[in-house]
Amino acid sequence: MLEIRYYIKQVLNTPLHTVDLETVSLDALWFDVLLSKTNTSKLSIFPQSFDKIPNGNLKIAHVILANLLYDKESQIPEISANILFEYLLNTLPILCETIQAGQSWKNDSEKAEELVRSLFYALNLLPKNETKEYFVDRYRSIDSRERNRILEETKKAQERAKEILRQLQQKEEEEAASKYNRE
Amino acid sequence: MSDRVKNKKSPLMQMEWERELQKMLESPFAPKWNVNIGDRIGKEEYEFVQTFKETFLHAKRTNQFENLNTIERFLDFQSSRSEFFKNRLKGILLKEEFASIPFTTREDLQTHITEIIPREMDLSNMVINPTSGTTGKPILAPNHPNAIGCYVPLIEYSVERFGVTPIHSPKSTFAIQLCYQENTIVYATSHSLAGGAKFAKINIHPSSWRNHSDINQFISEWKPQILTGDPYAFESAMKMGIKYQPEALHSTALELTPALRSKLSEYFQCPVINFYSLNETGPIAYSCPVDPNWMHLLPHDLYIEIISNDSQKPLPSGNVGEIVITGGRNPYLPLLRYKTGDQGEIQYGPCLCGDHFPRIRLLSGRKPVYFQNTKGETVNPIDVARILRKNPIIYQFQVDQLGEKEWECRLSLEENVMSNKAIWEMEKNAIITELQTLFGNESLIKIKTDYPLDGKKQIAFLNSYFSKEDTSR
Numbered sequence: 001m002l003e004i005r006y007y008i009k010q011v012l013n014t015p016l017h018t019v020d021l022e023t024v025s026l027d028a029l030w031f032d033v034l035l036s037k038t039n040t041s042k043l044s045i046f047p048q049s050f051d052k053i054p055n056g057n058l059k060i061a062h063v064i065l066a067n068l069l070y071d072k073e074s075q076i077p078e079i080s081a082n083i084l085f086e087y088l089l090n091t092l093p094i095l096c097e098t099i100q101a102g103q104s105w106k107n108d109s110e111k112a113e114e115l116v117r118s119l120f121y122a123l124n125l126l127p128k129n130e131t132k133e134y135f136v137d138r139y140r141s142i143d144s145r146e147r148n149r150i151l152e153e154t155k156k157a158q159e160r161a162k163e164i165l166r167q168l169q170q171k172e173e174e175e176a177a178s179k180y181n182r183e
Numbered sequence: 184m185s186d187r188v189k190n191k192k193s194p195l196m197q198m199e200w201e202r203e204l205q206k207m208l209e210s211p212f213a214p215k216w217n218v219n220i221g222d223r224i225g226k227e228e229y230e231f232v233q234t235f236k237e238t239f240l241h242a243k244r245t246n247q248f249e250n251l252n253t254i255e256r257f258l259d260f261q262s263s264r265s266e267f268f269k270n271r272l273k274g275i276l277l278k279e280e281f282a283s284i285p286f287t288t289r290e291d292l293q294t295h296i297t298e299i300i301p302r303e304m305d306l307s308n309m310v311i312n313p314t315s316g317t318t319g320k321p322i323l324a325p326n327h328p329n330a331i332g333c334y335v336p337l338i339e340y341s342v343e344r345f346g347v348t349p350i351h352s353p354k355s356t357f358a359i360q361l362c363y364q365e366n367t368i369v370y371a372t373s374h375s376l377a378g379g380a381k382f383a384k385i386n387i388h389p390s391s392w393r394n395h396s397d398i399n400q401f402i403s404e405w406k407p408q409i410l411t412g413d414p415y416a417f418e419s420a421m422k423m424g425i426k427y428q429p430e431a432l433h434s435t436a437l438e439l440t441p442a443l444r445s446k447l448s449e450y451f452q453c454p455v456i457n458f459y460s461l462n463e464t465g466p467i468a469y470s471c472p473v474d475p476n477w478m479h480l481l482p483h484d485l486y487i488e489i490i491s492n493d494s495q496k497p498l499p500s501g502n503v504g505e506i507v508i509t510g511g512r513n514p515y516l517p518l519l520r521y522k523t524g525d526q527g528e529i530q531y532g533p534c535l536c537g538d539h540f541p542r543i544r545l546l547s548g549r550k551p552v553y554f555q556n557t558k559g560e561t562v563n564p565i566d567v568a569r570i571l572r573k574n575p576i577i578y579q580f581q582v583d584q585l586g587e588k589e590w591e592c593r594l595s596l597e598e599n600v601m602s603n604k605a606i607w608e609m610e611k612n613a614i615i616t617e618l619q620t621l622f623g624n625e626s627l628i629k630i631k632t633d634y635p636l637d638g639k640k641q642i643a644f645l646n647s648y649f650s651k652e653d654t655s656r
Contacts, residue, residue, distance in 0.1 A: 157266070161297035167306045168296070168323055175192065176312040177223040177331045178372045180338050180358045180382060181411045181435045183462045 002075050004116065004127040010071060011105060011112040014064045021059060026050035029066040030088075037069050038081045046085050057096040057104075062088065064105055065119055079123050087122040098144035114142045192221030193373060195229060200379035203353040207371050207381055212400035214391045218368045223310065223328035224375040231329045232376055235512065236336040242483030243340070246539045249486040249510050251281055257484075257510050261517045264301035267291075268519055282497050286490075286507065287521045292322045292463065300325065300515050309515060312462065324462045325515040333512055334466060335376040337481050338433065338458075341469035342409055344538065345454045347430040349408065351378025356405040358433070360384040361412035363419035365566040365621070381405065387420055388563075402427045410451070413437045415551040415563065421450045428452045435460050437551045444475060459545060461523060463516060464508055468543050473535045477542040485510045487541065488520070489529050503528045503546055552644035554584050557623025564644040570617045576600045576610060578636050583645040590622060591629045595636035 027049050034045070053059045065088075069076060095118055099105070105115050117139040120127065126135055140146050208216060224232070242248065249257075255277045261268040271285055292299070300306075309325045339349045349357055353373060357380040369391055371383040383405065385391065387398055402410075402425065410417070410429045413436040432451055434444075435458040448455045457470035459478050467485060468478035480487060486509040489498045498504045506523045526546040533539045554562040564582070571580045571592075581593040592614070600607055615628045622628070 160302070164297045164300055164306060167309055168311065168325060171309045171311040171325070172323060174311075175218065175220045177310045177326070177328055178220050178370070178374065178382060178384075179312065179331055179334050180374075181334070181360065181433060181458060181460060182362075182413065183436055183460050 001077070001125060001128050003129055004113065007068060007074065007116045007120075007127065008109060008112045010068050010074065011064055011116060012107070012109060014067050014106060016060065016063065016106065019063055021055050021063070024059075024063065026053060026059065026062045026066070029063065029070075033066050033069045034081055034084075036072075037076065037079050038084075046081070046088075048085075048089065050088065057099045058093055061092055061096055061105060061115065064115065065092075068116070068119075076125065079125075083123055087119065091118060091122060094145060098148065110142055114139075114144060118143065191225075192219065192223065193375065194221075194223075194225035195375040196221070196373060197353075197379060200353040200373040203379070204371060204373050204381055207356070207383065207405055210401060210404060212397040212404055213371075214369050214385050214397070214401065215393065216369055216371065218370045220368075220370050221372050222332070222374050222376070224332050225328075228328045228332050229375060232332040232336065235329075235333050239336060239340070239483055243538065243540070248480060248483050248540050251278060251486070254281075254486040254509055257486075257517070258519070261301070261519070264303060265299055265517060266302070267295055267298040268517065270298070271519055284520050286495075287519050289322060289522070289524065292324065292516075292521075296323075296325070299517070301517070304514060322463060324513075326462075327514050330465060330511075330513040332376055333482075335374060337466040339377070341456055341458060341466075341481060342431055342433065344469070344472050344536070345431050345456055347408060349377060349380070351380055353379035353381070356381040356383070356407040358382050358409045358411050359402060359405065359407040361410055361416040361420055362386045363388050363416045364563045364569075365390060366569060367565070383407075387416065387423060387425065398423070399426055409433050411435070413551070414439045414443055414447075415553075417447050417451075418443060418551075419561070421447065431456055433458055438545070441476070459525075459543070463521065464511055464518065464523070465513065467508070471534060471536050471538070471542060477530070477534075477544050479534070479536075479538045479542055480540040482512075483540075484512055487529060487543070489527065490522070492526075500530050500541075501528060506543070506545075552646050553649060554582075554590075554622070554644070554646060555587075555649075556621065557588050557625045562621055566621055567618070568643065570621065571614070574610075574614065577614075579634060579641060581634055581641060581643055581645065584648045585629075586648050588623070588625055589627045589629070589648075590618065591631060592618065593631045593634035595634045596632055601632060 027046070030046060030050065050062060053062065068074065069079070095115070099111070105111050117135070121136070121139050126132060130138075207213070258268065258272060258277050262272045263269075275284055308327055310328060310331060311323055311325060312331070342349065357374065357377050360383070362384065364386055365388060367386050369384060369386050371381060373379045374382055385398070385401070389395055392398055407429060409431045410427070411433040412420075414434055415437060417432060417434060428451060431453050432447055432455045434455055439455070439457045444455050444457070454472075455475075457475065457478060458466065459468040460466040464485065466481050468480050471477045471479055488507040488509075489500075489502060489504040490496065490507045491498050491502070491504045503526060506525045506527050508518050508521045508523060511518050527543050528546070530542045530544075534542060552564050554564060554567070556562050567582050571577050571582070576597045577594050578597065579595045583591045583593070585591055600610060611630050614630065618628045619626050
């Protein structure tokens with residue numbers, strides 16, 4: 001494996017202008033990747049086609065990642081086709097939903113890093129000069145899904161706190177419960 | 184069935200209880216009732232308290248009180264539910280490093296209550312009992328009918344230790360609580376956990392009655408087994424010549440000095456049980472029947488530590504420090520090394536009285552403070568507290584009677600008010616006017632605004648004038 005910056009650069013430099021997003025076959029791209037990067041049989045293909053994905057962030061992400069994994073000089077070792085499929089099917093679509101208007105994987109280095117790290121995290125790949133702890137810590141700090149989760153939790157906690165304070169005030173004005181003594 | 188029976192104030196109220204209670208409410212000697220509150224005990228709460236009672240009595244029989252080994256389970260449970268516990272216990276080995284768990288302060292209860300209340304708690308059952316205490320800024324301790332219900336078996340246990348057998352019958356009145364305040368709530372109810380036995384809270388201040396003589400008549404008519412109240416109320420009752428011989432006096436809230444205890448015992452011809460209880464914790468301890476200077480830890484689910492005032496480290500028994508409490512049964516307010524602000528020492532080992540739970544000796548507790556208005560009449564500090572606490576700009580206060588007609592009122596205030604001179608002048612005049620209605624028109628009230636706000640339990644009332652005049656009080 002190379003240092004993370006190499007892969008980020010690869011993402012940022014993906015030659016998307018050479019790809020006709022309307023007609024490109026994602027299945028064909030992934031077939032090539034699988035041939036070069038998995039230890040599975042040359043005949044095995046993903047159990048579900050990606051060709052029907054409508055044009056958009058998700059399709060672009062597929063192209064970018066296929067390009068990244070296909071790169072012969074990337075020194076990315078063999079990967080598991082099953083894990084990759086799981087990732088593409090379950091994680092990548094959610095990740096793409098976090099892309100804001102005007103943002104893209106290709107012109108924002110932090111988003112590019114997030115994409116690379118999310119893939120490496122799923123495939124259990126560790127860039128050069130990084131410990132597992134550092135990798136995970138850095139990934140969590142830029143992971144939009146994690147950030148959204150924390151935001152959501154914070155929002156919920158704030159709403160709960162607001163509700164508690166409201167109830168405290170309301171209950172103070174309501175009747176108490178009888179006690180034999182006072183404190 | 185009347186509305187009283189049907190409403191949620193006393194869900195288990197029965198026809199017979201209702202009839203008996205009605206007689207008390209309609210007594211020709213009754214005080215001017217001003218609220219209608221119940222025990223809030225429904226079927227579920229009833230079951231909860233019964234289970235608690237069984238566990239508690241078993242623990243007393245087998246001498247099993249919460250200790251460093253057993254408290255771990257409570258901490259584990261709460262850290263999975265309360266953000267506050269989770270954060271405070273992060274990275275701490277519960278048993279080995281217990282002493283390094285940060286303390287919970289009164290300020291934490293004021294500012295972090297939303298994190299302390301466990302995440303999944305349904306808030307609809309929350310109850311806030313009004314605080315009328317005489318120390319510092321009160322804490323709005325949220326409570327649950329379950330935990331308030333547990334007061335009944337705990338109080339009953341403490342009176343049984345003095346030979347009083349609570350009669351669980353709607354025809355009986357278990358307790359009448361005495362207060363002496365210009366203003367307070369006055370009510371009567373039946374307690375479901377005591378088989379419908381009646382309970383009344385009355386204010387012996389003349390303003391609460393149609394005729395002054397009704398007070399004695401009312402108490403004699405309903406013959407409560409015990410009288411509850413604070414030393415201040417009992418002393419006032421004694422001075423007013425209230426004549427009644429209960430089976431026991433149950434004294435809480437303020438320090439009961441040995442001198443007053445023996446005076447009260449002689450006057451009311453009954454034992455006096457000193458009870459240590461906080462709004463935040465519920466009942467903590469009751470005085471030992473053999474040696475009243477010591478109080479036995481009452482419930483089995485509180486872990487007590489004595490913390491050095493200097494090093495803030497736990498002290499071995501026989502040393503005096505701050506009483507710190509972990510545990511409890513209030514589901515809205517689990518306590519994690521809560522600093523009570525009270526000083527005391529703890530002793531372990533068997534006791535001649537037969538209760539072998541640890542003994543606590545309280546030191547310099549909450550001494551009752553007396554004010555005297557310009558006409559020479561006694562003023563209850565709780566009435567002063569009522570005026571100052573209802574004002575939202577006042578965070579903490581201390582009121583000191585400096586002379587026959589002179590008071591100093593020390594305040595810590597909200598910054599916005601302090602920075603606006605015009606608003607502050609208006610607020611200040613309003614406070615002075617209200618206090619003058621209590622202390623007398625000729626009273627001189629000085630206001631100081633440099634009182635520190637540090638979340639600690641402060642002495643809210645002082646009487647420098649009386650201390651100079653009569654140190655024996």
